[in-house]
Amino acid sequence: MKFADEFKAAVTPRAALLVIGVLALQLLFITSYVGALHSPEPKDVPYGVVAPVPAVAQQAEQRLDQLPGSPLDPRVVADRETARQQIMDRKIDGALIIDPRGTTDTLLVASGGGAALSNVLQVLTVRIEAAEQRTVRTIDVAPASSEDFNGLSSFYLVIGWCVGGYLCASIMSISAGALRASPQRAGIRIGAMALVSVVGGIGGALIVGDTILGALPGSFWGLTGLGALVTFAVGAITLALQELTGVVGIGLAVLLVVVAGNPSAGGAFPLPMLPPFWQAIGPWLPPGAGTWAARSIAYFEGNALTKSLLVLSAWAVLGVAVTLLVAALRERKHRPAQS
Template sequence: MKLVDEVKSAVTPRAALLVIGVLALQLLFIASYVGALHKPRPTDVPFGVVAPGPAATQAAERLADLPGDPLYPRVVRDEAEARRQILNREIDGALIIDPRGTTDTLLVASGGGTVLANALTRITTQLEQAQQRTVRTVDVAPASPEDFDGLSAFYLVVGWCVGGYLCASILAISAGSRPSNPQRAIIRLAVIALSAIAGGLGGAVIVGPLLGALPGSVLGLWGLGALVVFAVGAITLALQALTGVIGIGLAVLLIVIAGNPSAGGAFPAPMLPDFWRTIGPALPPGAGTWAARSIAYFKGNALSGAMQVLAIWAVVGTVVTLVMSAVRRKEDRA
């Protein structure tokens, strides 16, 4: 055979298109991760200010006028209210101004992201120094000493996401990307559900009792993990049911390329560019990371939004998978 004929035989048009798709995913991966993470800086971080009388409003206005808009300050009634809002994840920090002295108090929550807590400390320290004042930092929800930079929750969720789309992908590769009837679709969903239960428990035990990386309820993390794995697996099955093997690439695009850098793992959401900050909470890695940190460090507060996001992905993935399997059965009978 001539070389051209050999190439045509070795690389079919379908394979060539898939290679081009892989190249596109590769470049999107680079663009997404570098675009999101190459220059982190705090922007419009929800931030409380406590001070008596008009001093609170004046301080909030001063913080709002900082170059680059790192903070989005709001006046808070007192220190107890500031602590409550931090633990409810309504704000990320608060400055308690003491008019009777020269030392103020900064409240942070490193459990929500050590990098962000450090950034708030740096910003307020510089501001206080310019006014010949000092600041002491109090960590209201401290990250575990075994949880370096608060990354354990993020990596836990990434592992669950990987388990979800790999399980769905293996089912597609081994038995056809599109289930031929609803019964097979239900079986695949059931397999993913069983994998989700096992993976959720395994991940919770590893980061909790085994490694001590995350505090919080093992049962809570188990339930979260099962939902994350199932949601990602179900949406991967749905994408495969719609597009065939290309669905695996679409799942990678959605979960890995778009979801991971926007999840608030390495850098919490207020430190990400606008695009990634916007999409992160709506994708499984971002919702899962937020929920894992809430369980571990914030007494389970502010969970409902993230859990609703994951539930929607799970329901949509399940419904689309079942509907497409029914449509295919009708096509096969026709």
């Protein structure tokens, strides 16, 4: 009986539920990462086709569209410069420039958007061209920095900002003596989160920029602003989840950002190489939106940022609104009992 009593005292029902929750997170982590990344294959990659003769371009488009497994989503583009601009605008990921007067064509890629995808496009195009007894030369119109191995620095930078966001929010809520937030306390925590976000944005941009590592080119202030937004969005939604569910909210934030968000972010393998589920959710979660935006700032002249910034802003606004609303409703509920 003594051991049973000690066991009940050591393992409370609440602790047991939390352990079960951690085990579930562990298994979901394995499922999500292995499921997303164990067998990357290109699927419907936006791909331009250019030829001086429209009939040649249309024939090439049809041939590419019929490839087994549908690795490409080809579309005829007016000319080489238009194809290049569409790559820089992140509307397509590569383009084949056909020269019907010779036997060598040109492939345009952008390794700054993810070296894994540009490499796959090169291998696939070489194989397609060889079947037609043609050769291809590759031009990288938005090359990744020589200090940015496989274009991963943007992804790791954003993950760092995300980690800072949910850890800071978690610490503020579970630190010794911390209580469920009143509206005033919630406002202070949100203000502190904003300050931390700005400092984290500046720090991250300094580390990856020319000042320290030189891993990423692009606007210092652009990356700083993005870092502040990513950190604040993740921190705000973590505060909101904790206001709604208590300590369980930390696990929910990890589920959202780490378990679902990281493997679907397009870091190691860009979105067109991920399975459909992860490809669908990635752009709508903070790691995916942040990674896309960081690469746009670093390598694509700041193009195609609007959607990602709106997604991050929506998470930030939702987090702030829920945190303040729950705090206000709680105070309103308890006010009569305290009078």
